[in-house]
Amino acid sequence: AESSGLFSPRTWELSTFRPEVARMNPTQGLLVKDLNQAGGLGISTWESEQEPKDLGFDSKIDHRVVQERIDGEAIGVTFLSSSHGSIALGCTEAWPPQTHPWGSYIYHGSIGPVSLSRVEWAVLDGFAERVACHANWLGLWQADFIRKNDRWYLLEINPRWTASMELLD
Numbered sequence: 001a002e003s004s005g006l007f008s009p010r011t012w013e014l015s016t017f018r019p020e021v022a023r024m025n026p027t028q029g030l031l032v033k034d035l036n037q038a039g040g041l042g043i044s045t046w047e048s049e050q051e052p053k054d055l056g057f058d059s060k061i062d063h064r065v066v067q068e069r070i071d072g073e074a075i076g077v078t079f080l081s082s083s084h085g086s087i088a089l090g091c092t093e094a095w096p097p098q099t100h101p102w103g104s105y106i107y108h109g110s111i112g113p114v115s116l117s118r119v120e121w122a123v124l125d126g127f128a129e130r131v132a133c134h135a136n137w138l139g140l141w142q143a144d145f146i147r148k149n150d151r152w153y154l155l156e157i158n159p160r161w162t163a164s165m166e167l168l169d
Helices: 020-024 118-135
Strands: 011-013 030-034 043-045 064-068 073-082 085-094 139-148 151-158
Touching: 073 118, 085 118, 118 139, 118 151
Parallel strands: none
Antiparallel strands: 011 064, 030 043, 030 064, 073 085, 073 139, 139 151
């Protein structure tokens, strides 16, 4: 991401996270993300007074991270990689998250396509080339970002068909 001119939210493994960091970032906030979940399941807000042990942390089986929350537009970008190169095909914007009994953030659908500037398309095409070359991928794949002002923050890469691809199709 960084070599493409993109950013990443600061992220800590739950086992190494120091709760005083949460108290130092009251405006942005922090999220707890379960890396074994999809569609927003397993994402919750870090409460400033919490300790990892309050979350039932078990270092042998835990796959959670604490991540800086970035407010902005949640954008999903679909890419195509082939032996001829990689390009960004289109993007959608996720509907705003709503509180859900299973967690704070659940994917509720997307709208799109979303218009981008030529500079944004060029950055995303460069990102696609780097990811596909590094991972040796061919085919359709997708990445989720937060776009805040002129900065793009990579949240995750999905090496599979995603729900937002239906809109672009």
